[in-house]
Amino acid sequence: MKLTMFGTGYVGLVTGTCFAEMGNDVLCVDVDEAKIAALEAGQIPIFEPGLEAMVKANTAAGRLRFSTDVAEGVHHGEIIFIAVGTPADEDGSADLKYVLTVARTIGEHMTEPKVIVDKSTVPVGTADQVSAAVAETLSKRGAKIAFDVVSNPEFLKEGAAIADFMKPDRIVIGSGSAEGARKLDALYAPFNRNHDKIVHMDVRSAELTKYAANVMLATRISLMNELANLADRLDADIEAVRRGIGSDPRIGYNFIYPGTGYGGSCFPKDVKALIHAAGESRYDAAIMRGVEEVNEHQKRVLFDKLYQHFDGALEGRTFALWGLAFKPNTDDMREAPSRTIMELLFAHGARVQAYDPVAMSETARLYPGEPALTLCERRDETLNDADGLIVVTEWNEFRSPNFDYVKQTLNEPVIFDGRNLYDPDYLGQLGFTHYAIGRGNRRGLS
Numbered sequence: 423m424k425l426t427m428f429g430t431g432y433v434g435l436v437t438g439t440c441f442a443e444m445g446n447d448v449l450c451v452d453v454d455e456a457k458i459a460a461l462e463a464g465q466i467p468i469f470e471p472g473l474e475a476m477v478k479a480n481t482a483a484g485r486l487r488f489s490t491d492v493a494e495g496v497h498h499g500e501i502i503f504i505a506v507g508t509p510a511d512e513d514g515s516a517d518l519k520y521v522l523t524v525a526r527t528i529g530e531h532m533t534e535p536k537v538i539v540d541k542s543t544v545p546v547g548t549a550d551q552v553s554a555a556v557a558e559t560l561s562k563r564g565a566k567i568a569f570d571v572v573s574n575p576e577f578l579k580e581g582a583a584i585a586d587f588m589k590p591d592r593i594v595i596g597s598g599s600a601e602g603a604r605k606l607d608a609l610y611a612p613f614n615r616n617h618d619k620i621v622h623m624d625v626r627s628a629e630l631t632k633y634a635a636n637v638m639l640a641t642r643i644s645l646m647n648e649l650a651n652l653a654d655r656l657d658a659d660i661e662a663v664r665r666g667i668g669s670d671p672r673i674g675y676n677f678i679y680p681g682t683g684y685g686g687s688c689f690p691k692d693v694k695a696l697i698h699a700a701g702e703s704r705y706d707a708a709i710m711r712g713v714e715e716v717n718e719h720q721k722r723v724l725f726d727k728l729y730q731h732f733d734g735a736l737e738g739r740t741f742a743l744w745g746l747a748f749k750p751n752t753d754d755m756r757e758a759p760s761r762t763i764m765e766l767l768f769a770h771g772a773r774v775q776a777y778d779p780v781a782m783s784e785t786a787r788l789y790p791g792e793p794a795l796t797l798c799e800r801r802d803e804t805l806n807d808a809d810g811l812i813v814v815t816e817w818n819e820f821r822s823p824n825f826d827y828v829k830q831t832l833n834e835p836v837i838f839d840g841r842n843l844y845d846p847d848y849l850g851q852l853g854f855t856h857y858a859i860g861r862g863n864r865r866g867l868s
């Protein structure tokens with residue numbers, strides 16, 4: 423099939439590349455000229471395991487192309503995906519300006535029937551707005567051309583995006599027309615061979631399904647973080663509690679890791695957007711408000727432990743920080759807890775020596791010329807002359823450092839372990855002061 427992706431970010435690039443891998447003829451369009459120029463030159467603008475090789479193979483095979491020409495994009499695809507950003511507006515609502523710009527672009531340039539697919543995460547009712555925007559633009563041109571708008575939310579996870587897309591748990595297709603659903607069924611058939619993963623539903627339910635999934639997962643994280651803060655106060659160990667509850671199949675082990683709060687491009691904005699949508703419907707989403715509030719607090723917890731440890735005397739101190747990306751296997755820094763922690767340290771006059779396996783250039787882009795930040799090329803360089811080590815992202819290479827070296831190099835053997843990577847008893851034996859999340863009173867209160 424001929425496909426166009428509008429938006430060549432994490433979702434558009436991965437999705438477009440995976441569709442090309444299945445033999446489709448894909449054109450990825452973006453308004454960001456630098457991004458398209460880089461892709462045309464074979465450079466991948468994001469870090470995503472396995473993506474580079476797949477982009478190169480499909481580009482070489484002529485099945486995957488990149489362009490900034492929106493008219494060409496509209497003409498190319500019999501199915502046109504809208505995969506642009508839907509950031510949180512100031513009031514928390516999802517900002518639909520990019521989505522509706524693409525809708526109008528489609529209306530301006532289409533000359534034959536199209537299936538338009540909302541792949542971006544969009545509030546309930548957006549497909550109607552996209553339909554209205556396309557119809558209005560067509561009517562301004564005096565054109566009468568049929569089109570369908572289908573909701574097909576994306577569930578891929580950054581860091582495992584290709585595997586998620588190639589072997590999805592489910593494929594949600596929300597459609598008001600048999601033709602739109604039929605086309606997407608045919609497109610997804612190669613991803614649906616093992617057993618039927620396609621869940622058909624109406625458009626509004628599909629739109630809500632995406633938010634419901636993210637809010638459900640964010641709720642598990644915030645509830646676990648709340649339990650961790652309680653465990654600190656009650657001198658219990660949240661890691662024992664986690665294993666104790668995860669073994670219940672009704673609960674399970676996924677998404678119950680306590681830590682420094684959720685970040686990334688999806689959970690924070692999607693929770694906010696659903697709270698806003700609830701408010702617009704005059705419904706008070708009390709649980710979701712709590713999920714967000716707990717998360718905002720959680721991003722500070724590790725800093726608060728550090729502040730208490732040093733009795734607030736942070737001015738002039740230097741800290742080693744491991745892990746900048748909001749989670750491992752991505753360079754995405756959007757809403758990353760590392761940013762909250764670093765900014766609190768800067769505000770208190772401390773310096774940060776930071777390292778991340780892939781998010782260094784993104785950090786440099788976000789903090790240009792920040793005098794209190796040094797980006798170190800190697801993990802252990804961060805430790806030189808540092809007053810303590812802060813671990814924020816659970817990259818594998820942080821799991822088993824040479825603790826003797828860490829202890830010798832730090833000015834003071836203190837570790838603030840935001841992901842409960844280390845065994846408190848072992849670190850205690852080695853002579854470290856170890857603060858973690860929810861591991862009991864003696865390991866620092868949050």
Ligand SMILES: NC(=O)c1ccc[n+]([C@@H]2O[C@H](COP(=O)([O-])OP(=O)(O)OC[C@H]3O[C@@H](n4cnc5c(N)ncnc54)[C@H](O)[C@@H]3O)[C@@H](O)[C@H]2O)c1
Pocket residue numbers: 428429430431432433434451452453454457505506507508520523524541542543544576577578579580687688
């Ligand atoms: N990142 C994820 O893990 C993930 C997962 C599932 C769903 N989503 C949702 O998918 C959507 C896209 O997310 P993302 O992370 O890929 O965003 P992104 O910011 O990485 O990419 C969006 C791209 O859209 C481009 N764009 C903006 N306006 C455009 C226009 N008029 N025409 C063409 N391109 C345009 C931007 O330049 C940018 O490159 C969001 O709604 C997000 O919530 C994201």
